[in-house]
Amino acid sequence: MSVTADAPATLKKNYLTALKEAIDEEMTQNPNMICIGEDIGILGGAFGVTEGLQAKHGASRVIDAPISEAAICGSAVGMALAGKTVMVEMQFIDFISCGFDQIVNMMATYHYRTAGEVSMPIVLRGPAGAYSGGALYHSQMNEAWFLNSPGIKVICPSTPYDAKGLMKAALRDPNPVLVYEIKNLYRMRDIEEELPEEEYIIPLGKAKIRREGTDITLVTYGQNVYHCLDAAQKLADQGVSAEVIDLRSLNPLDEETIVNSVKKTNRVLVVNEAPRTCGFAGEIVARVNELCFEHLDAPALRLTRMDTPVPWAKPLELHVLPSVDQIVETSLKIVRF
Amino acid sequence: MSVTADAPATLKKNYLTALKEAIDEEMTQNPNMICIGEDIGILGGAFGVTEGLQAKHGASRVIDAPISEAAICGSAVGMALAGKTVMVEMQFIDFISCGFDQIVNMMATYHYRTAGEVSMPIVLRGPAGAYSGGALYHSQMNEAWFLNSPGIKVICPSTPYDAKGLMKAALRDPNPVLVYEIKNLYRMRDIEEELPEEEYIIPLGKAKIRREGTDITLVTYGQNVYHCLDAAQKLADQGVSAEVIDLRSLNPLDEETIVNSVKKTNRVLVVNEAPRTCGFAGEIVARVNELCFEHLDAPALRLTRMDTPVPWAKPLELHVLPSVDQIVETSLKIVRF
Amino acid sequence: MPAQKSAPPKTASPARPSDLLTKEEHLELLKHLYLARYFDVRLIKEKRRGRLTGTLYSSHNQEAILAGTLYALKSTDWISPIHRDMPAFFMKDLRGKWGQDDRIAMTVEEVCSQVWGRSGSPGRARDNWSHIGSKSGHIIHSTSMLAGTIPVAAGLAYANKLDGGDAVVVTYNGEGSTAQGVFHEAINFAAVHKLPVITIIENNQWAYGTPTHLEYPLEDFARRADGYGIPGWVADGQDVFDVYDKMVAAVEYARTGAGPSIIECKTFRAYGHGDHDDDRAARYRPTDDVNKGRERDPIAVCKRILVEKGMMTQAEAAQYAAEGKGAPQTKDEDFPPEVVEYLKRGVEYAIKSPLPDAAEGAMWVFRETN
Amino acid sequence: MPAQKSAPPKTASPARPSDLLTKEEHLELLKHLYLARYFDVRLIKEKRRGRLTGTLYSSHNQEAILAGTLYALKSTDWISPIHRDMPAFFMKDLRGKWGQDDRIAMTVEEVCSQVWGRSGSPGRARDNWSHIGSKSGHIIHSTSMLAGTIPVAAGLAYANKLDGGDAVVVTYNGEGSTAQGVFHEAINFAAVHKLPVITIIENNQWAYGTPTHLEYPLEDFARRADGYGIPGWVADGQDVFDVYDKMVAAVEYARTGAGPSIIECKTFRAYGHGDHDDDRAARYRPTDDVNKGRERDPIAVCKRILVEKGMMTQAEAAQYAAEGKGAPQTKDEDFPPEVVEYLKRGVEYAIKSPLPDAAEGAMWVFRETN
Numbered sequence A, B: 001m002s003v004t005a006d007a008p009a010t011l012k013k014n015y016l017t018a019l020k021e022a023i024d025e026e027m028t029q030n031p032n033m034i035c036i037g038e039d040i041g042i043l044g045g046a047f048g049v050t051e052g053l054q055a056k057h058g059a060s061r062v063i064d065a066p067i068s069e070a071a072i073c074g075s076a077v078g079m080a081l082a083g084k085t086v087m088v089e090m091q092f093i094d095f096i097s098c099g100f101d102q103i104v105n106m107m108a109t110y111h112y113r114t115a116g117e118v119s120m121p122i123v124l125r126g127p128a129g130a131y132s133g134g135a136l137y138h139s140q141m142n143e144a145w146f147l148n149s150p151g152i153k154v155i156c157p158s159t160p161y162d163a164k165g166l167m168k169a170a171l172r173d174p175n176p177v178l179v180y181e182i183k184n185l186y187r188m189r190d191i192e193e194e195l196p197e198e199e200y201i202i203p204l205g206k207a208k209i210r211r212e213g214t215d216i217t218l219v220t221y222g223q224n225v226y227h228c229l230d231a232a233q234k235l236a237d238q239g240v241s242a243e244v245i246d247l248r249s250l251n252p253l254d255e256e257t258i259v260n261s262v263k264k265t266n267r268v269l270v271v272n273e274a275p276r277t278c279g280f281a282g283e284i285v286a287r288v289n290e291l292c293f294e295h296l297d298a299p300a301l302r303l304t305r306m307d308t309p310v311p312w313a314k315p316l317e318l319h320v321l322p323s324v325d326q327i328v329e330t331s332l333k334i335v336r337f
Numbered sequence C, D: 001m002p003a004q005k006s007a008p009p010k011t012a013s014p015a016r017p018s019d020l021l022t023k024e025e026h027l028e029l030l031k032h033l034y035l036a037r038y039f040d041v042r043l044i045k046e047k048r049r050g051r052l053t054g055t056l057y058s059s060h061n062q063e064a065i066l067a068g069t070l071y072a073l074k075s076t077d078w079i080s081p082i083h084r085d086m087p088a089f090f091m092k093d094l095r096g097k098w099g100q101d102d103r104i105a106m107t108v109e110e111v112c113s114q115v116w117g118r119s120g121s122p123g124r125a126r127d128n129w130s131h132i133g134s135k136s137g138h139i140i141h142s143t144s145m146l147a148g149t150i151p152v153a154a155g156l157a158y159a160n161k162l163d164g165g166d167a168v169v170v171t172y173n174g175e176g177s178t179a180q181g182v183f184h185e186a187i188n189f190a191a192v193h194k195l196p197v198i199t200i201i202e203n204n205q206w207a208y209g210t211p212t213h214l215e216y217p218l219e220d221f222a223r224r225a226d227g228y229g230i231p232g233w234v235a236d237g238q239d240v241f242d243v244y245d246k247m248v249a250a251v252e253y254a255r256t257g258a259g260p261s262i263i264e265c266k267t268f269r270a271y272g273h274g275d276h277d278d279d280r281a282a283r284y285r286p287t288d289d290v291n292k293g294r295e296r297d298p299i300a301v302c303k304r305i306l307v308e309k310g311m312m313t314q315a316e317a318a319q320y321a322a323e324g325k326g327a328p329q330t331k332d333e334d335f336p337p338e339v340v341e342y343l344k345r346g347v348e349y350a351i352k353s354p355l356p357d358a359a360e361g362a363m364w365v366f367r368e369t370n
């Protein structure tokens, strides 16, 4: 595609830049905001999300922490207690397991324990997701751990526009918000887009219909949004009209958008890449079941990672993760139920 | 009830004794078995599950560890690598969050990562469950974290007989098995029972129908088994025949028993006390939906803890947990759907 | 350049800081010991009378640690007490403020309401026992997870320093808790950034049923400081003045920007881990050790020093004989009446305070808006 | 009684252990340095030729740490290398066994198959890069979580000691990784039980993009040992003989039951954190520091000592000139042919080894039966 003079390609921004802008804008507007993480300052982050931030806002507000996830998460709590807004970067979301107790037991419950006296405006964010040969510890989508731990909001943007708007909302939220950034999307060319010049915020808890359809609802988030969109195209070729819902925010969850869609299509497939058992896909199936069982013409199904770790070698990895073909196939099964 | 001569009450054993016997018997039979945990030796455990074990088997096989859950879980991995069977006690299952990474990333995946070369015969066990005024950190049922982490089996016995038989099976399993012991049941008089003189094992992955019924299936585990049995009795008074399935083992899961029951009753309510979102109750709802949707005459529903921590004061605690009345009420709603 | 030596620096003061305290202050410290002791005695009695349920983690015999450390702090400083430190919650800021409770971090009414699990507690009985705190009163709310507030303290200290504050943040920990990974991570972080964080180690020789030699290879837990090149003081935890002296040094060190430090206070756990453990503890702890460990009652030690310093007569010292007794043997007459009165007020308030409404159980999971 | 002092004990040997090595052994150590270096060079070249994907964590300039420590071990000892230690996997047990690969913990073919992600690797390419190991070869399989194998090492050492074995367990860690909580928990546990666990700290001055002064307040990471009362040696990580000497002392200390210890090896990371970081590293690391850090190439240092000791002539030392060069500048001719041959065999094997079958992805989540 050739670039025309009146649509300069340079204005398009990738997912990573969108995140960076959101953080930078909030750091600029909110002098009470601190960033902490491993290698986020001098290096600018393993993926570069915080590049330039330390030079601009100073080493005391953009802290290169020791490799101590528990101390990082715990000190974020202390900073919040002192009135700060804190952005915590996990170098990979997989390493969140090392700060787990401080997050689920200290941070997530602080507001609850104090009957509202203390709030915890903390954003925990980091690169996540498989399909990239990252193997067991650089591929995780472990959101279910935190969705089962009351007191943490969880979001997962899939476009640059959403990434920026949701990140800004997260950084203004008085509660802990965990952001699954899809590392495969950071620099993906296909999804680059122009972002508004003026400031914008996307409130947490609003899903987005990425494609309208009438025969089946595909509920998903993260990079599976693109798999579902591809599958919807293939389904269209076979005469099946699929609606694709990008949840964007898992907690709070936009049940209304899901229910309205199901009322229209009467069929649902939920797709995510986390392990199956007790994953969020099953949760959506359960909710659909609770909220609109009588509208279902077929069982609400899910396509997820198998209950395995994410293996390294490509054939292994692809084997355990949902694919476009599987989405098409399962959708057809549901439609023909 | 008066005790007759030919049924000496002294033979009845409680849940805690059953667990203790299982561990002791395995320690005796398996010289390669080691126990490690906080205060399990000199003290005999906070609740006394390991009482007498150190005196009998020695301080080098029953280790009083420092307050270091990560080192405890990690060293169990090392011991397993050296060919040992290891029993790890968490003083309360809540503190497992402090050893989280070693469990989900090191222990659970070891067999997988080595393509089967190494097995991890480790039992992680500890007191769990709410309804006892234990507040946020002495009440948790955090099984969903581990059910979403491939490579760990999870069980939750509800009777002395099961506790012993399942614990012995767990201690002979070549995989990590996480045991949720219900501390409210440890010394509960009502459930004491005679245990067989001869050795017995209950294989993991077999559910138990605690009460047969035809109108609705109540799927549950842990102390909610008793709530469901009480509810079933009340339902019977109202002419509704409820079947109560005690899962006993969550992974592996006995799908067959659930499906067979649903085929009979066509209605399901799942009851557990973990947080709702991404909890195991939702998982069961999703599976029922996948496996026998066409047999459902009403939506499969769940009754769980609300998505809150477990608060301390009794009225607060009861408010967020499922109750017998709620089970009855929800069952009636389902039956009358 | 970070400090390369871990030897405790000399304090700037020529004399022992405690020698600079006035007679009133000396006497006030003794009163704080009485207060802490009476809190414990009172709760045990309330429990025996069936007016209280739940587990009590006694601070009996360890009161000098709380009194001595808290006396060296300003109200802008933060503290984080744990299960064995209940009196700390109402003793913070008490120096020179007896009878002016409104200026105190947390009132005894609030603390007792917490013990009783009533709505009068700041957390509205959502979490139990020592899991209480106050943002305005500068007390961190702990979870049950031992050592868990040390990183919180480090973050607080970091933020406060960044804002130009001079607050010191003090966490209290049992010696057993120092084996937690988060202890290491947090102190390492605090040492790198020279944060004003003071870690008090209450070495009472036991961590529940585990003796110290199974928790740590060295005699002095203060030596943990050496791994971070920070000062590690050892204080006589039975002597409120020695504790105070070491604390003054640590506070000065912290407040002048030199960084974190550790104070190990040697003491002995008087009873079981909690009162549920009293019977078992009698079996797992050698009687001789227990007797020896309880020989030097901090109230007695304090009185002896007051008499030696001429701030109290022998007769005055003998007036309230709370020392050297178990709770059941201790009578109200063994305490100054105002101490009894003070705690009584708290207890009565708590008992009258209603339970929170059931519906509150579902509230405050998230804060609704900013 | 646990050790109360943390000063490194004297070794029993009168001379430096390395002085007791034969000429052949001296030369063998040099060969091991060549092997490690060539592995790195070869992989970088394979990647540039497009025959390899993925990230390379170079051990360039740090080879003496691996060669010197491994040379002091028996095959019954266990090791746990991490990302920067790839050559360790095939160098374990190599002492005196050149050409007898069947008796070696892990073959170079297996290691290369791992790098290439092929089914010929022991883990069948289920996990990547250094996440490899061998139960029979006594190599612990690490996760990505830094310092994560130290507790595993402690448990292994515990079990082995219980069974009367004399194995020593050695973990390798970057200096940045010592800030992990699990480092503290595991070493504390090992110190309490005097377990034969040796913690090697490869202090290469950087942890990814973070310099040491932001990771730890002291100059010497070996001082972390002081918090546990265990020996903490500092070795010159560029000098394979100094590393060997310290390691012999640590092994002897461990094997005689005295307990764990730490050896910090001072070195410098030659390139970026991984090869993906080379360009950025050139920006975040001052050029002068990098030049200085790479001044003392371990191959050059080793040769100089060999010449000094009269075990090699200047001319022999000059024959293979691998030292002081970047990978692209290094040619096969800069290495002894048998070294090139050895690695080449591994690479060729790996490249021919097929990818694992897709279906294996779902296998071995659980072991089916006992």
Ligand SMILES: Cc1ncc(C[n+]2csc(CCOP(=O)(O)OP(=O)(O)O)c2C)c(N)n1
Pocket: B038, B067, B069, B091, B095, B098, C084, C144, C145, C146, C173, C174, C175, C176, C177, C178, C180, C202, C204, C206, C207, C208, C269, C273
């Ligand atoms: C992370 C964690 N593990 C285990 C426990 C259970 N526990 C509560 S108190 C205690 C002993 C604490 O000993 P110590 O730190 O010496 O304090 P002390 O009670 O002696 O004052 C234990 C093991 C806990 N609360 N947190």
Ligand SMILES: Cc1ncc(C[n+]2csc(CCOP(=O)(O)OP(=O)(O)O)c2C)c(N)n1
Pocket: A038, A067, A069, A091, A095, A098, D084, D144, D145, D146, D173, D174, D175, D176, D177, D178, D180, D202, D204, D206, D207, D208, D269, D273
């Ligand atoms: C628990 C954990 N946190 C973060 C990371 C990401 N990470 C990988 S290597 C690295 C730097 C390691 O530095 P160091 O320990 O000094 O070893 P080096 O790479 O310098 O050899 C980091 C932060 C990780 N692997 N594990």
Ligand SMILES: [Mg+2]
Pocket: C174, C175, C176, C202, C203, C204, C205, C206, C207, C208
């Ligand atoms: Mg103690």
Ligand SMILES: [Mg+2]
Pocket: D174, D175, D176, D202, D203, D204, D205, D206, D207, D208
């Ligand atoms: Mg390093």
